[in-house]
Amino acid sequence: MTAGLLRLSRRAFGRAVAGLTVAFTLAPGLVFGQAKKLPGSLLNNRRLDGWLRVEPDGAVTVFTGKVELGQGILTALSQIAADELDLPFERVRMVSGSTAETPDEGHTAGSQSIEYSGTAIRYAAAEARRLLLERAAERLGQPIDSLVVEDGVVLTADRSRHLGYGELAGGDLLQREASAMVPPKPAVRRRIAGQPIPRLDLPAKFTGGAIYVQDLRLTGMLHGRVVHPPAYHADLLSLDESAVRRLPGVIAVVRDGRFLGVVAEREEQAIAARAALQKAARWSHQASLPRSDRLHQELMGMPADTSQVNSKGDPTKSTGGRRLEASYTRPCLAHASIGPSCAVARFGQDRLTVWSHTQGVFPLRRDLARVLGMAEGAITVIHGQGSGCYGHNGADDVALDAALLSRAVDGRPVRVQWMRDDEFAWEPFGSAMVVRVAAELGADGGIVNWSHDIWSNTHSNRPGSNAGTNLLSGWHLSQPVPAGPPKDIPQPNGGGDRNSIPLYEFPNQLVRYHLVKEMPLRVSALRALGAYANIFAIESFMDELAAAAGIDPLAFRLRHLKDERARAVLQAAVDRAGAAPPAAGDGLPGRGLAFAQYKNHAAYVAVVADVAVNPKDGALRVKRTVVAVDAGEVINPDGLRNQIEGGVIQSTSWSLKEQVRFDREGVTSRDWVSYPILTFAEMPEVEVVVLDRPDQAPLGAGEAAQGPTVAAIANAFARATGRRLRDLPFSPDRVRKVMA
Amino acid sequence: MSQTFRLSVNGAVRTVTADGDTPLLYVLRNDLGLNGPRFGCGLGQCGACSVLIGNVPVRSCSTPLSAVQDAAVVTLEGLGSIDKPHPLQTAFIAEQAAQCGYCSNGMIMTAKSLLDENPHPKPEQVRQALSGNLCRCGTHTRIVRAVLRAADHLQSAKVTP
Secondary structure (H helix, E strand, O other): OHHHHHHHHHHHHHHHHOOOOOOOOOOEEEEOHHHHHHHHHHHHEEEEEEEEEOOOOOOOOEEEEEOOOOOOOOOOOHHHHHHHHHHHHHHEEEEEOOOOOOOOOOOOOOHHHHHHHHHHHHHHHHHHHHHHHHHHHHHHHOOHHOEEEEEOOOEOOOOOOOOEEEHHOOOOOOOOOOOOOOOOOOOOHHHOOOOOOOOOHHHHHHHOOOOOOOOOOOOEEEEEEEEEOOOEEEEEEEEEHHHHHOOEEEEEEEEOOOEEEEEEEHHHHHHHHHHHHHEEEEEEEEOOOOOOOHHHHHHHHEEEEEEEEEEOOOOOOOOOOEEEEEEEEEEEEEEEEEOHHHHHHHEOEEEEEEEEEEOOOOHHHHHHHHOOOHHHHHHHEEOOOOOOOOOOOHHHHHHHHHHHHHHOOOOOOOOOOOOHHHHHHHHOOOOOOOEEEEEEOOOOOEEEEEEEEEEEEOOOOOOOOOOOOOOOHHOOOOOOOEOOOOOOOOOOOOOOOOOOOOOOOOOOEEEEEEEEEOOOOOOEEOOOOHHHHHHHHHHHHHHHHHHHOOOOOHHHHOOOOOOOHHHHHEEEEEHHHOOOOOOOOOOOOEEEEEEHHHHHHEEEEEEEEEEEEOOOOOEEEEEEEEEEOOOOOOOOOHHHHHHHHHHHHHHHHHHOOOOOEEEEEEEOOOOOOOOOOHHHHOOOOEEEOOOOOOOOOOOOOOOOOHHHHHHHHHHHHHHOOOOOOOOOOOHHHHHEEEEE | EEEEEEEOOOOOEEEEEEEHHHHHHHHHHOOOOOOOOOOOOOOOOOOOEEEEOOOOOEEEHOHHHHHHOOEEEEHHHHHHHOOOOHHHHHHHHHHHOOOOOOHHHHHHHHHHHHHOOOOOOOOOHHHHOHHHHHHOOOOOOHHHHHHHHHHHHHHHHHHOO
16 A cells, blocks of 8 residues: 555656656546536546546556645545445555646645545546446456456456456547446445545655655755745845855855745755845835734724625514624634645746645646746646645745746756745735624524624635736746735635534524735635634634523524534534533633534534633643544545544644734744644543444535634633633633633 | 765764755755655754654754764664554554654654653653644644554563563
């Protein structure tokens, strides 16, 4: 299993060294709207041979546009393919995220890879298996229903004759459009999907294998670094680069408008040259940012495009009951990848090849073409793994940096890794948000009306949009390519309004999104997007209403919830959590509960959190969490658990500690001291209960724990102290303030 | 000024020519072709670049080359390989103790030092030992389990005749 991926990386990397390029062979999809609706990503990538290739030895290569981000997707997709093809798991090889070889599946984002790529691969594999069987029936002169398939070999009923996939697959067998007419196996016949198969990529990661883009070493490769402006809005007044050019190993000092970079023989020489170039540049600074302690007020005061996300019944209906209102805020949050972004680029004969840990090779290629003035067909982008990204970090930006620097040294391959402060100061953050919720509580404890208002910047400024570029250095060139107008992701997924429509059965409700177009800080997609803040608000407020009504939080939720699967995860989390622990002498104890169905159509997650609050120093400690998840059919149960555990711990980190700090000019969170994250000493225990539903469609779960976790912590705090935390993060300062 | 340095890395003597101020990390990665130690911050804050020098976990991103002459450096590759993994590496695989894996090097190297000093750590001692190593994916609970599993394995290997 391990060897499969290593082969893949060596091959991909080796191809680069050899200077070979692979022609793009996928036939373009049919005109949208005229073609049959195919499931998952087959819809826009309709050729069977775009997804699968049967090798002469009977192994099968699977091509996916989704990429490995540490979430285990390639292992899960391999499981789906092996199962549907009746192949041993080890005989499936994955090729992922290459503009030269794989389908265009946009970005790997939004917990959608199993739903889209997995579904496409499942149908494509089922159809390929059927085509192989039909051909075997013809060659063996036997009725198709009499044949059996074992480990990629088709056998006659008496097992006297057999043909392997490799023998059957020659020629044009898969050169056709998928029909999706061959039904995949029923759940009871799956043997590999549904198993906790170990991840393909981990052995190399634990032993020092060359597996990251950071590990790519091309012949003659040079090292580049960039010098970013000292502030968001700064003009380069003067630059004396002569001293930098004289430094050891320096090959080039590149200046193009406000874009500054260096290329050197050795990595430490590039880093030293970067430091010298920073000193040699004189900039004018502009204090363009709002005061950080006024960010939320400013956000609410800026012009906004207001849209009605949902309206039901009569949102103004009143029975003269008790009315509650509360506002919740989150700060800007950083992706804060452990490894700063890295890319390698090489120009050769007017062709650019880029190795990147981008979430979308095709969207990145579109933006690279736009900034570099090249045809998309002249650029190949190949995915290699990087440090976990959790959304749109600096990955795409550094790919452009590497391309610009390679172009400046006659196309020699250049590896650029951002320094820690490049990543923190220039990555696009998850937007700050304000969510205001109001409701009227009827005399019977029912909710008479409900309103939810969101103020936020967009949660998607990714490459690949229709206009302009979202690659940072594109904005800084002497012939800049500016960003296009900000838009957000529409419902049913939503961006800032993700999960803003309550799943609860409120008869009268109004949900509005005030999309603020002006962006004080650079923002884009961070795991869960607006769902984190919206669920924080909804689920905190549900507890506030339950308390006002004098009803138990679980009973209050169940009363307003019809969806059986939603009710089941809530009950399962509460049952597993057992009795709330007594005081343990480490602070005021409290238990909280929260729930959401991610995007209202993906995985169901309920979280119980046990906390301890120290009223003296304000320390809020999350001790134990219990999570119940229903993700429909589970392809890899351990992969699901890993994603949920990680989601809980990351959300705990966001919730207790994280906030991007800035002054009037720019970002001041530039290292792990100024942007601390959760450490081993602070991590909660996490127990995960999986409600497996093999007959149901798989539901995206990678981002599903983020929202319920923060709300469960806030509710546990309220239970412990009788006070409410409505502003993130729940720092000791904030805790002391609300307890004062 | 570039100079020639003799280093002992993973039991082999290696010669490199570089400025003495060069952080050890870049020599290990770029001159010696090792992938285990990884650049995370360059500030000694995250631990992704950890190597062992005399069984002490050291941040190679902020350790100058000139300071490690004559010292035995061990990297992740020096513990074991895919075909012959160290019990810690085996335990990390068994517990699937990573998502992106970028921090794994520092976790494993720091845990190696801990287990050499304290073969029977309690869970809180593992957490304490790893408290200077950052993980962003949230695989902390798995990492702690993997270290405890490796400790168990090493112990049972010792008592078995």
